Structure formats: structure tokens, C-alpha cells
Amino acid sequence: MKLLCALLVFVASASAVKNYGGYQVLRVVPQDMEQLQRLHDLYNLLEDTVDFWKEPTRLNQPVDIMIGPNLVKDVKLELSRRDLDFSIYVEDVQTNINNERCTDCVNAKAGFNYNIYHTADEISQWVTDMATDYSIVTEINIGKSHEGRDIKAIKISSGGSKRVIYIQGGIHAREWISPATMMYMANQLVSNYNTDAEVKAMVDNYDWYIVPSLNVDGYSYTWTNDRMWRKNRQPNDGSRCVGTDLNRNYPYQWGGTGASPSKCSDTYYGSAPLSGKEVSVVDTWLQQFSGNIALFIDFHNYGQLWLYPWGYTGNAATPQPDKAVQQTIALEATAALQAVAGTSYFVGMSGPDMYPASGASEDYGYGTLGVKYTYVVELRDEGRYGFNIPERMIEESGKETFAALKVFGTNPLA
Ligand SMILES: [Zn+2]
Structure with a gap:
């Protein structure tokens, strides 16, 4: 005993x-x-x-x-x-x-509560429930994480086969506002399809695939063990330190500046390109859309930034043929975002205007997948709360980010 x-x-x-x-x-x-x-x-x-x-x-x-x-x-x-x-x-x-945490937000409304943060299991169940509740939603099981959790996408389509908008959140585990905002926006697309002409156009123009929580093991770990965990949960050979920074593990220009070879670093780039189980699984799945993706956005926090490639280099003169059109529509989108609640975003080229990070998602979307409109977005805020954005701000974050998304979804993205 x-x-x-x-x-x-x-x-x-x-x-x-x-x-x-x-x-x-x-x-x-x-x-x-x-x-x-x-x-x-x-x-x-x-x-x-x-x-x-x-x-x-x-x-x-x-x-x-x-x-x-x-x-x-x-x-x-x-x-x-x-x-x-x-x-x-x-x-x-x-x-x-x-x-x-917002104690008086809990169970404030009937049905799924978009104003609070949810566990990995709840997010997984939410995808299933959305597919049950709405005929335009399909549950997609992309594959398993390192620890065996399902990596899921919600597909929103009004039928036929259209060009694809691919959106992912939660690649960094501690950035909780990202999955919360992904779910908020998916719900806007689905629940307003029949009542809002612009939303109808968004869904009729494109097939939407939204991965609310890509790094699902890391996210789960932020609930059970360490709120500030960033990487995935894959062990590293010969080291006590766990995890790969999945957003340094993409194959395009892998292993360069702004990514660490140290297994204990929060920006550890992994043992090889796509050695991180979760990005490898999603990469394999994305191949089916090759040449057919109109928009790729990877949502993080924090910083209020809307950035286009390249990320791997700090040299602004590096050729990047689509930066002008990427910049133009991103400025329009962030203006629409700012009109909602006054939140201002910086628009620029990821590496030269912020900092070089090689093996990151925006270069993969643009350089590997060939998606003309590819972005990495840093959601709220500018650092006051950092990764701990209070739940009472989820709705505004969702609303304003969705206003930006509307600009893309109602545009031909040619
Ligand atoms: Zn991040």
C-alpha cells in the first residue's frame, strides 16, 4: 500500500x-x-x-x-x-x-463554444461534429502524429472540384490563438454560407481545407505538461531534449540560417528535411493537390505580421517573381482586417523584413508546392500577452482575420 x-x-x-x-x-x-x-x-x-x-x-x-x-x-x-x-x-x-482563461465565457452559449480554448481531443471531435452537422463539410483524416493522434482537416466545399485554399494552424504548440482562430473562421464559412453572399462566393469559388491543429502532440502537451512548449514531441537520438521545430523542418532550403542544429534548441531543424512526422504526413497528403492550390497560409502568433516568401534569406534582392502581387492583396486584406477592430498588421517579405528562417512553411508553400499566393501570418498581439492571448480576445481575432480571408476568398487569385 x-x-x-x-x-x-x-x-x-x-x-x-x-x-x-x-x-x-x-x-x-x-x-x-x-x-x-x-x-x-x-x-x-x-x-x-x-x-x-x-x-x-x-x-x-x-x-x-x-x-x-x-x-x-x-x-x-x-x-x-x-x-x-x-x-x-x-x-x-x-x-x-x-x-x-475567461471563467465567465465557459458554457456561455449553447453548442460549441468558440470563445474558449479547446483541448486536442475537443478539436478532433469538433471536426467530426462539423461534418455531421453541415452537408458542405467533410472530415479529412490526413494521418497520424508521432504519438498516434489523428491529424485532421476540415474540408468545406459546395460540390464539384475547385481550386484549393489550404490553411493550417497550430504548427507551434503554444500558439493557442492559432487553432482557436482557425476554428472560428471555419465556422464562419460554414454557418454563414446560406446567409452571406460574400461567404457563399468564398465557398463557391474554392475548396477549403483547414487544419486547425497540425502539431497535435505538442498542442496536447501544452495542456498536460508545459504551456510554453513549441516543438513536436518526437524524441531525438542521443539527446535528452525532445522535439523538432516543425516550422524549420520543411524541405525547401532546409538547414540554413535561422534554424538550429542543436537538439535542445526551440528552433531545432530535425535530423533531415521532413523528419518531423507531422509535416511529413501533411506533405504527402498535399501532393494530391499539386498545381491546384490557389492560396496557402500558415497561421502563428505573435507579432501581427502578414508575410510572403522568401523566409530563408535576409537578402531582399533574391529573385521572387510574385512578391508585388502577394504584397498588393495582403495590403488589401490587412486593411480589411484593421477596419474590424483597429488591429494593425505589418506586410512584408519574411526573411528580409523580419528575420531569416530556413526550412519554414512559406518557402515550402511557394518554393516546393509552387503556390503563387503563400503567406505566413503572425496573429495577435505585439507581445503584451504573447502566446497567452486571453480567451476574451478570440472572437475579435477570429472576426478580423476572417475579414482578411474574405479578401482572398472573393478574389480569383490568378
Ligand atoms: Zn509560430
């Missing part, structure tokens, strides 16, 4: 959710090239031990560093030693985690 109790206590503590009490996020904004270089050096020194929510990129772009209570003092000293001014951007990460 004693042994059983001890075992139970062990199991309970082993599965406890990590507490982020005392974790702070420091923000440093590099003002000149020298400071930027010193930040890069610091990043290289700390990337395996400290969580850079935003890595050093370019001048005046904030660098957000999350630090555990045992390292806060040391990192602050290190920043001072390098003559880098910082502000305490998030005083206590656990407070943000606690505040992300």
Missing part, C-alpha cells in the same frame, strides 16, 4: 503542469548594429537554456527573452555587462497564463 501511494504521488508529480511563477520576459530593442551583434552573441550563448520568444532580428525589432527565476539575475547581469538596456516586459508569465 505504501509503495502504491508512493507510486501514485510520483505519477501525480510527474504529470503536473509546469508552473511559470517567477518567469519574466525581458525586452531588448537593439538601437544600432553593435547592440544587434551583441544580442546575436547572447542568443548563440543562451539558445539552449533560455527561451527567446522573439530572437534578435534587425534594428529596432524587439527581442523578447523568457527567463526562469533561477536565471533572471544572471541574465540581467549579462545584459548589463554587454551594455544592453532592457525592460521587464512580462512581470510574471504564470499570471498571464492564469489570466488567459
